[in-house]
Amino acid sequence: MPRTPASAKDVAELAGVSRAAVSRCFTPGASISPETRARILKAAETLGYQVNRLASGLIRNESGIVALISAEIATPYRAQLLAALTAALQRAGKVALVINTDRSDESVEQALRQAISYRTDAAIFLSGMPARSLAETCQRNGMRLVLINRDGNHPGSLLVRLPDEDAGARAVAILLAAGCKRLALASSRTGTPSLVGRERGFRDAARSAGVEWIEERLGATSYETGLELGMALLTRKDRPDAIFCTTDLMACGVMDAARWRLGISIPDQLSVIGFDDIPQAGWEGYDLTTFRQPVDDIAAQSVDWLLSEKTADTAAVLTLEPRLKLRGSVRRSFRPKGPQAATGDEPISTHDAKMR
Numbered sequence: 001m002p003r004t005p006a007s008a009k010d011v012a013e014l015a016g017v018s019r020a021a022v023s024r025c026f027t028p029g030a031s032i033s034p035e036t037r038a039r040i041l042k043a044a045e046t047l048g049y050q051v052n053r054l055a056s057g058l059i060r061n062e063s064g065i066v067a068l069i070s071a072e073i074a075t076p077y078r079a080q081l082l083a084a085l086t087a088a089l090q091r092a093g094k095v096a097l098v099i100n101t102d103r104s105d106e107s108v109e110q111a112l113r114q115a116i117s118y119r120t121d122a123a124i125f126l127s128g129m130p131a132r133s134l135a136e137t138c139q140r141n142g143m144r145l146v147l148i149n150r151d152g153n154h155p156g157s158l159l160v161r162l163p164d165e166d167a168g169a170r171a172v173a174i175l176l177a178a179g180c181k182r183l184a185l186a187s188s189r190t191g192t193p194s195l196v197g198r199e200r201g202f203r204d205a206a207r208s209a210g211v212e213w214i215e216e217r218l219g220a221t222s223y224e225t226g227l228e229l230g231m232a233l234l235t236r237k238d239r240p241d242a243i244f245c246t247t248d249l250m251a252c253g254v255m256d257a258a259r260w261r262l263g264i265s266i267p268d269q270l271s272v273i274g275f276d277d278i279p280q281a282g283w284e285g286y287d288l289t290t291f292r293q294p295v296d297d298i299a300a301q302s303v304d305w306l307l308s309e310k311t312a313d314t315a316a317v318l319t320l321e322p323r324l325k326l327r328g329s330v331r332r333s334f335r336p337k338g339p340q341a342a343t344g345d346e347p348i349s350t351h352d353a354k355m356r
Contacts, residue, residue: 006047015043026051066306067097067115069108070126072221075249076278077293081126081148084299092303094121101127109134116141122306125150146302149194152315158305159317160298164194167291167322168201171244171273174289174324176209178331180242180271185215186229186254187246188222195221198246198275214240221246226253227261234262234270241270242330248274248281248290255286255329271330275322287328294320 008022015022017036024030025040032040043049066089072078086096099114101107108127112134115123122144135145135154145157152159175183185202187195199215206213216232219225226245230253233240245251251274258264258272266272274281277292297320305316 006044006049008049010047011040011043011049014047015039063119063121064093065095065097065118065120067099067111067118067120067123068126069099069101069111069115069123071101071107072127073098073100075222076280077247077249077276078126080278080295081293081298084295085124085302088299088303092307094303094306112138116143122146124148124302144306146306148298148302149192151193155314157315158302159315160302161317161319162194162293162322163319164197165201165204167275168198168203168244168246169205170201170291170324172202172205172209172211174273174330175242175244175271176211178242178267178271180331182238182240182242183211183213184233184240184243185213185246186226186233186243186250187215187217188220188225188250189217190221192221195246198244202244214238221250223249223253226250226255227257228253230254230257231261234258234264243270243272245272245274248276248278248288250274251288251290251329252280252286255288267329267331273330277325281325282327289327289330290325291322292325293322 008019012019012022015036017040021032021036022040022044024032025037068082068085070078070082073082082098086098089096097115097118097120099111101111108125112123116138119141120143123138124146126148135152135157138145139154139156145154146160147154147157148160149162150159172183183206185199187199199217203213203215214233214236216229218228218232226249229245229250230243233243233254234257243251243254245254251272255266255272258266258270264270272288274288274290275293277290280286281288281290301318301320305318
């Protein structure tokens with residue numbers, strides 16, 4: 001038969017103290033004499049006692065659990081963000097519950113209901129968008145919501161956003177400054193707010209500069225889609241000499257299609273810019289110029305907001321700034337200006353991280 005775990009009562013009896021003393025011993029900041037603490041800890045070690053944090057949290061009407069709701073968790077950017085979020089939550093004494101979804105509304109709704117059933121204190125959305133009625137149910141149950149790169153205006157939630165349109169516009173400026181003449185935009189058909197913003201910024205900047213461009217939007221946001229995009233764009237008669245890809249993963253596919261399938265030299269014959277700064281972007285085989293997502297800041301400030309217990313009738317909006325990371329996938333005729341020129345690492349606009 002399975003052994004029954006040792007209880008606080010067992011520890012108290014072995015140590016010769018009250019159950020209240022055991023509780024104080026394992027409560028940070030509680031008053032207890034060093035001698036009594038030592039006796040309790042020795043008894044707990046002898047019995048193999050572990051504090052039931054879930055039970056004690058439920059007494060205080062908080063579980064210490066934060067749900068992370070995400071699709072495509074194996075992709076490099078999502079894996080980076082999940083790693084940063086789980087680390088930040090653990091430092092704050094919280095436990096992460098990762099719920100893997102697809103992009104459908106039904107999957108997101110099921111994930112959120114699952115989070116509610118576990119009495120989670122909060123939910124952080126990396127994918128999808130909860131229906132307003134379900135979000136209101138969460139908040140009535142005391143759950144807090146953080147939406148990263150999502151649209152929406154759920155009262156009392158935190159929206160974490162990047163100036164994605166600025167990145168698309170900056171990509172046009174960089175490629176034109178590098179002497180590129182035939183620009184192209186490569187994206188997926190996923191249609192997330194982030195991708196749509198980057199696409200819109202690229203188009204508006206190209207239009208303002210009086211530059212014609214071509215574009216392709218295919219499939220999912222994946223490396224394989226990047227290969228397809230590369231073949232579709234680079235086998236045209238009016239082949240582009242510069243491509244802005246709305247994610248690094250697709251940019252890697254475009255670059256491999258160019259070099260290994262079509263024999264096109266990068267950056268001599270083709271300049272490529274991505275977005276995210278996934279680990280692969282810095283690999284010698286890609287050396288990709290890109291915009292770095294502020295992953296650590298996203299995680300830290302999301303968790304700080306959850307711990308702050310701030311409430312409001314409207315959604316709080318936190319805007320964080322990605323940074324341009326210049327590498328070798330853009331022609332060398334382009335050089336940044338300012339103190340970051342030596343590192344190739346600079347902000348894309350004048351925005352500072354700000355909450356409103």
